[in-house]
Each structure stands twice: as C-alpha cells, then as structure tokens.
Amino acid sequence: MSLATETRPLTRREWLLSDRPQSRLQARLGRAYMTWRRFSANRLAVVGLLILLGLCFVAAFADLLAPHSPVIGNLAGARLLPPGSEGYLLGTDDQGRDILSRLIHGSRLTLAVVVLVAIIAAPVGLIVGAVAGYAGGWIDAILMRVTDIFLAFPKLVLALAFVAALGPGIENAVIAIAITSWPPYARIARAETLTVRNSDYIAAVRLMGASPARIVFRHVVPMCMSSLIVRVTLDMAGIILTAAGLGFLGLGAQPPLPEWGAMIASGRRFILDQWWVATMPGIAILIVSLGFNLLGDGLRDALDPRESGQ
C-alpha cells in the first residue's frame, strides 16, 4: 500500500510544492510557484498584469494593429470626426489623423520612457544604496546625505527645470525623470543591505576571500531585488504621469510624435466641442498607470508578505 503511493510519480504540482527539493532548480521553481500562487489569488493584480501584457503586445505589433498612419492624416475628408465614425473607431484629430492609430503607436513611446527610466534609475539607486549600506562609516553618511537631498526636492519642478535647460525632447525628458527618481531606490537598497550585511552567509563569503565588490554585486544586490522590483513597479505609474505632464507642457516628445500627453495638449483647444480628441489619450494613460499600480500592489503582497495586509 505504502509502496504503491511512493512509486506513483509525483504530479507537477507536488513536485513544485515538495518541502524537500532534490535540486536547486526545483527549490527555485517551487518558490516561484508559491509566489505566483499568492500573486494570482489577487484578482486585481492579475488584471494589472493583463493590462501591461496588452500594452507590450500593442507596442510590439503597432504597425500591424493600427488601421491608419499615426502621423499622416486625411486633411481633406476626415478632420475632427467623432468616435464611431466609419473607419475611425475613436474619431480623428484636427489634422484628420486616426486617434486609435496614434494611441497604438504612442504605446511604444510610453513603454520606452518607462523602461529607460527604470534601467537608468534603478541600477544607480541600487548601487548607491548597496555600497552605502555595506561600506558604512563616512561613505554611508555622504551617500545618504546626497540621497536625502535629492529626495527632498520637488520632482516635477526639478524635471521641468532640467528639460528647460537641456531642451525639449523625449530623451531629455527621460534623463530628467531618471535624475529625480533614483533616491527612493537607494534608500530601499540600503535598508535591505543593512539587514543582510551581518548575516552568516556574508561572513562565510568574506572568509573565503571574496572582494568587497564581489560581495556587494553577487551576494548583497540580489537580496535587494524583490523589494526594488516592487518599488519600481509602483513608481512606473508616477513616471508615466510625469512624462505625460512634460508632454502636455510641450517639453516631452515633440510633434508629430503620438505621445499621449502631447496629444491631450493638442486636443485641449477643441475640448468644448470635440471632447474626444483630448479625452481618449487621457483614458489610455489612466488605464496603463492603473495597470502598473495594480500590478505593483499585487507584487508587494506576493513578494513581501511582511508588508501586505495594510
């Protein structure tokens, strides 16, 4: 009887949930599976994930999905058509361009801004925080003072001033946002580093003769990743809103690029009569940043059970 149950092959689920994993791979997959189960139990978080997958899909296949050109409109016959007009699901703008097509192509810009800011700001914050936390002493004091100074600045206004000096454009908007958004990551990385710094495994690695750089990059930084990912995801919504705000003020992407914030700005003139020109891009921004917020909340609950429930 017991022999029969033991020889029965494990189901995949049992293999994943085994509390005595046979290999490192199995342990890792098991942990990932547990995280996924916690995450997917949160329905709103799954909705957020779907929204963002949808965004990536639309951005990847924009050329195939968009029914019209995003920059060349039909000036003669299709200016300011209301939503639901034939061939123009969300209507057209003042230059006869299909709003849906512009939104679809604009998703690329949104995604590009978010990804670029994340890959610039997150590593900077991570390294500053991990080095400060691991080194301690005056290096820690100086790095954290600089971080606190940047943290105390008004982000949007500073980004505005940066773009004003660098000149308008989407690259400069990305740089400006990245410069103002790394400090929270440094704080998080430092806090995580302080908790692992005196643990036994770090002492063991040090005893084996690892250099400080190796310890920080191979053994400290990975421990900071999960809280950092949560924070970055939650910040994405703010980054999108800031980028859209810069675009709205004419400091982000320049025409004829279909950036959503700039589209709202150009639709502003017709808001009283042709409300859809400014409304549609705003809905797109709202949906995407809502997606990031929902995903971030869900990730926090799944990756960081200590923080959840509040």
Next chain:
Amino acid sequence: MSMSDTVRMSGRRRARSRKAIAAVLQFLVVVATTYLGLLAVTFFIGRVIPIDPVLAVLGDRAPQHVVERTREAMGLNLPLYQQFFIYCQQALSGDFGTSVLTTNPVMTDIRRVFPATIELATLGTVIGALIGVPLGVLAAVKRGSIADQIVRVIGLVGYSVPIFWLALLALLVFYARLRWVAYPGRIDIVYEYTFSPITGFYLVDALWQRQWDVFRDVFRHIILPASLLGYFSLAYISRMTRSFMLNELQQEYIVAARAKGLSEARIIWAHALRNAAVPLVTVIALSYAGLLEGSVLTETVFAWPGLGLYITNSLQNADMNAVLGGTIIIGSVFIGINLLSDLLYRTLDPRTRAR
C-alpha cells in the same frame, strides 16, 4: 534629597541638554546641506548645462569683443566655485536676476504670484484632509467590506489619473456644460479693477473687506481647481489613514478599551485616531508640499495666475532666470515643509523623543 542625588540629577540634566543641542545641530546641518544641494543643482542647470549663457543673451552674431565684455560683466570668466559662491549669495538674499519676459526682478514677480498658489494648495489640502481622513478611517474599520473597496478604488484612480486631463474634463463638465463654476482664472474681469486685495489671498481679502459678491465670485473660480487638487491629496491621505488606523486597531490598548466597555465610536475616534494622528500630520504636510508642486500642471489648465503658471510661461519663453527662481522658491518651501513635518513628528510623538 541627598547631596549625591542632586549631583546625579544635574548630571543627567546636562547630558539631556547636550543631547538636545546635538539634535538641533544635526537638524541645522541637514537644513543647510539640503539647501546647498538645491542651490548646487539649480546652479548646475542654469550655468553648466546650456552651451553658453552669453550666446543666449547676445545671439550668435555679436562681435568678439562684445562677447568678451559681456562674459566679464556676467562674471563668467571667474572659476566655477567663485561663480557658485556669488550665485549662493545672490539666491540667499532673494536676488534671482531679472525676468526676460516681464522685465521685473524675478523675486518681485514671485511675490506677486505666490499667494495665488498658496491659496489654491491650502484649500486643496483642507478639502483632501477633511474628506480623506474620515474615508480612511471608514475603510480601516470596515476592512474588506464594500466601503473599503470603494475607498481603495477612489485612491487607486487618484494615483493613476493624469491631473491635467482630469482638470480639462472637469472644466468641460462643470463649467461648459453644467455652468456650476466660473471660467478659468482667479476672479471675474468685472471685479478685477474694483477689488483691491491686501494679502493676495483673495478669499481672505474679500471676507475681510466684507465684499460678499466678490467672495462668491472668487469662490466660484477657486472651487474647481481646489477640489481637483483636493482629490489628489485625498487619494494619498485616505490610503495612509487606513494603514495607520489598521495598525492602531490591532494594538492591545484597543482590546483594553473594548473590555472597559467604551463605545465603538469613542474607541475609534478618541483612542485609535488620536494615536494615528501623529504620523497623519506628517502625511498631510507632505501632501501639502506635493500640491504646491502639482499646482504647476493644474494652474496651466485653469489659467490660475500662480507660481506654476509663471514657471511654465517662462519655460515656454526660455526665461531661465524666472524658471530657476521659481524652482528654488518651490524647492525651498518643499524642503521646509519636509523638514518641519519631520520635526513635528518628533515633538508630537513622545516615543521618538530623546530620553
């Protein structure tokens, strides 16, 4: 009291006062370095990033000797650290140069427009706190209920919606369609020349002078932008209130209060909220600072003649002196509020006081 007791007491007191002095010193260092950082960053933006400030003033066709003379007159031939020192001196005495757009000293302009921003942000924070705190308490007490979910959605949307877009839609609905509020701007043209403000806070001025029709008009102008800003601080405040309240409601003193037979209302409002109030003060102060900054986009939409509109107008006209002056002022207030709320937190919460 014996002799040794008195000695010990005074020693302890001395140690305590030494600690207090150290804390004050530390606070001053924080203030000083933060402001220095702000000045350094704006200096960097204004002086180092643009290719050549002289070129910006003279254009590219000026003869060489004029360029040299202007460079000297602007102090640009000095080493950078000397330039920075002069810059700090000027900024600290409130001299940000002259605005190219208005030809006034930047500080004069800022003094004129800043009350409008303060008035808007203050009313916004009041609205946000008056609605946000009760909503957060409700969500925490009825955790997991429909009410909690609704508050959560209100907060999430507030975090996710672009403020300038919502402002445009609000104008479309409440001004253009429903006619509930007045058109963008601060006051009707009719009153613009008859009403003489004293403090620059129009609501206060109108009340003070008992001009009720002006007050009504000003209120009809300010209520929509203030409500929008209020919504944004509400999203933040209600979320934080909920989290603080949940934390308090788990504490043992709540169980003790229940065991004593206190009414649920008294437990929630007099005991739990009282303890949650300390971090809440910080949150409200921070959201106030956030609104000062968020007013940049709102003011543009509502043609609100405040600091935000001033900065964006200057931006569009490449008026760097005005942009940097405005940035420094908003930055200073922002930093000041940040540090003050930190200080307030320490003095209000007995647990964080140095023993």
